[in-house]
Amino acid sequence: MVFKRLLGSLGVGGPTVDTVLTPGVAVPGGSLSGQVHLLGGTDDFDIEHITLEFVARVGAEHEDGESHGAVVFDRFLIGGGCRLPAGAEHSVPFTVTLPWETPVTELYGQGLGIVLGVRTELSVAGAKDTGDLDPLVVGPLPVQEAILEAFGRLGFGFRSADLEYGRIAGTGQQLPFYQEIELAPSPKYAHTVNEIEVTFLATPGDMEVILEADKRGGLFSDGHDAVTRFTVSQDGVHHQDWNALVDGWMRQLVEHRAAYGQHAAHGQDYGHGHGYGDHGDHHQHDDGHRSGPGMGTAVAAGAAGVAVGVVGVVGGMVAAEVVDEIGDFFEGDDEEGGEGEGGED
Structure with a gap:
């Protein structure tokens, strides 16, 4: 054009x-x-x-x-x-x-x-x-596609994507905005979270992956956001069990029960991906092979309904x-x- x-x-x-x-x-x-x-x-x-x-x-x-x-x-x-x-x-x-x-x-x-x-x-x-x-x-870069494919194979579906002005605290973010890819939870996690937001922050060697869950409230508790961060290498994409890695990330995300605003650190290591602790803040701003079953179809259906303007x-x-x-x-x-x-x- x-x-x-x-x-x-x-x-x-x-x-x-x-x-x-x-x-x-x-x-x-x-x-x-x-x-x-x-x-x-x-x-x-x-x-x-x-x-x-x-x-x-x-x-x-x-x-x-x-x-x-x-x-x-x-x-x-x-x-x-x-x-x-x-x-x-x-x-x-x-x-x-x-x-x-x-x-x-x-x-x-x-x-x-x-x-x-x-x-x-x-x-x-x-x-x-x-x-x-x-x-x-x-x-997407190969590692981004591999992670999203894993989400699809695990039963997550694409909802929407957008760009948010601001910076995510505690990350190596360089641009004045970041991208959020919103996913519908898989049946395994649907009773726990309303949605998952995925943000990628790439560098020449690594990829920071920020996962945020809008967690459902219980009988005696309110819902709140939970955030975890992980770093994976951009090398060896085809040698990683991405399903197991992503599922491990999700388990850590939904099992976290820290109060909103608490900054706890976990040193868990999933393969060559390193987990970093949940930050209960909602993305604090410092401004002051092919898809597995499900994801490709979900992206097509979800993207068709995205409004642009x-x-x-x-x-x-x-x-x-x-x-x-x-x-x-x-x-x-x-x-x-x-x-x-x-x-x-």
Whole structure:
């Protein structure tokens, strides 16, 4: 999919920018390639810089509920310092590396409702255009897919996925937001938990896996959230008994009975995955082979019902103009890009 836009800052006769991504599904920590095609306008222009930005639609909770806005989570300078003659064509090839924590937008070929984009910014004679935007499709790393497959084989089902603004305390999180993949509990755990939320925080060698359970209350107790963290290696994925590993994680998660807010540490070791203690806090924010039976079908059914759209903007997250600019893309209504300018807060 290609988006074109006239350099509105310079009016009619300005150059146009057309970014084409190499077809295929990217993965966290992997490379993304493509070409930025420039077409000169009616006059000669000096191209000061060409920048790529990775943009995500992110939700944030606040006193009035939850809103969604756009966050720029990485940017790359890929060109500039050249003169573009009138009517001339010029192409700039690029290869950039995605952050390891880049969210997964599809599983088993099904979109999850996670919206990522690659936006091209062109700076000419002191004016900037940020209108060229392409959707970014990201698939899971092998270890992420193996863990989700294990959940599916254990009887868990996919419900939804979203991005939450903020940081998870006590982790090595790098991005200003994290992804939550919500799973329906298997029959084995349905009487204990309402849902499971899975968050992956990848590094070049390891993967932090954060599991959060919305635990049901008992006859004499209220329900509460329980959280556990584990670290697994990204190597040797095909030599691990993921069913046993994930089931062990779930047993530790549901058996925990610590009070809300207590920080207890467990040193349990499951294979090459190391368990870290439950943090009763609900993700504290520091902002101030193929699927086994069940998961593939569940992802297809669940993803089909995921709504995508911008419903607002969170104060302090990003300028409102950015949401206006990419709102049409998020809504899926306009293949020519939106209007406006903005930047990351």
